[in-house]
Amino acid sequence: MHLIDTHTHLDFPDFDHDRPALLARSRAVGVKRMVVLGVYQSNWQRLWQLCEAQDGLFAAFGLHPVYLAQHLPSDLTELRDWLTRHAGHPKLCAVGEIGLDYFLPELDREAQQQLFSAQLKLACEFELPALLHVRRAHADTIAILKRVKPPRGGIIHAFAGSVEEAREYLKLGFKLGLGGAPTWPQALRLRKVLAQLPLAAFVLETDSPDMAPAMYPNQRNSPEHLPQICQALAEVRGISAQELASASSHNACELFGWSSLD
Numbered sequence: 001m002h003l004i005d006t007h008t009h010l011d012f013p014d015f016d017h018d019r020p021a022l023l024a025r026s027r028a029v030g031v032k033r034m035v036v037l038g039v040y041q042s043n044w045q046r047l048w049q050l051c052e053a054q055d056g057l058f059a060a061f062g063l064h065p066v067y068l069a070q071h072l073p074s075d076l077t078e079l080r081d082w083l084t085r086h087a088g089h090p091k092l093c094a095v096g097e098i099g100l101d102y103f104l105p106e107l108d109r110e111a112q113q114q115l116f117s118a119q120l121k122l123a124c125e126f127e128l129p130a131l132l133h134v135r136r137a138h139a140d141t142i143a144i145l146k147r148v149k150p151p152r153g154g155i156i157h158a159f160a161g162s163v164e165e166a167r168e169y170l171k172l173g174f175k176l177g178l179g180g181a182p183t184w185p186q187a188l189r190l191r192k193v194l195a196q197l198p199l200a201a202f203v204l205e206t207d208s209p210d211m212a213p214a215m216y217p218n219q220r221n222s223p224e225h226l227p228q229i230c231q232a233l234a235e236v237r238g239i240s241a242q243e244l245a246s247a248s249s250h251n252a253c254e255l256f257g258w259s260s261l262d
Contacts, residue, residue, distance in 0.1 A: 007205035039064035060094035096131025130154035180213035199247040
């Protein structure tokens with residue numbers, strides 16, 4: 001089984017004590033490629049150095065909405081400079097993690113929307129997919145996507161919306177990221193949504209070190225858990241883990257413009 005983890009934060013300090021061993025274990029269980037997403041300007045250099053040094057790691061740069069208070073106006077200019085500097089590099093795969101978070105009341109919604117729109121325009125300019133954080137903000141996210149129309153689409157990380165919202169994203173060229181959340185038995189609504197959508201809609205992810213699956217409660221998440229996440233989600237769909245792995249890897253390769261894993 002060959003897998004792609006489309007959403008990790010492997011540059012985070014959570015992995016500093018065992019990162020090489022963890023990457024080796026992940027590769028040994030079939031996780032061949034992993035995307036590492038930037039969340040604020042100060043982690044981009046560390047992230048890039050990690051991806052350049054390790055086979056199978058790919059970088060995305062972005063300004064995450066949760067860190068809105070620490071982003072500077074100059075960070076958007078810096079993001080454009082980073083994308084310009086690395087344009088066409090095989091290790092650069094997307095703009096992200098960007099988006100909207102309406103769950104946290106202290107985050108100004110208008111400021112989030114302006115930052116999100118500006119970064120989507122950079123994804124358009126550099127012809128890159130956009131990797132989106134969307135929490136309780138599907139309507140505004142869809143409206144902005146319809147206005148900006150990023151040509152390469154992207155991924156809705158940790159999708160937890162309705163079937164109708166999912167279909168809107170699919171029409172806009174986006175895939176839905178599935179990870180630990182739907183492995184929990186109490187995620188009944190999300191499981192019903194997943195059962196109604198085509199396999200072409202999905203890519204797999206972990207959000208490591210966060211969003212641990214049900215089989216590793218209250219533990220640090222890791223790409224090495226992706227095969228078990230795949231198995232659990234395949235059971236929800238009533239298909240084999242191999243079928244889900246093949247579909248999700250094909251979808252990710254198509255989105256990022258990568259050659260097949262096979």
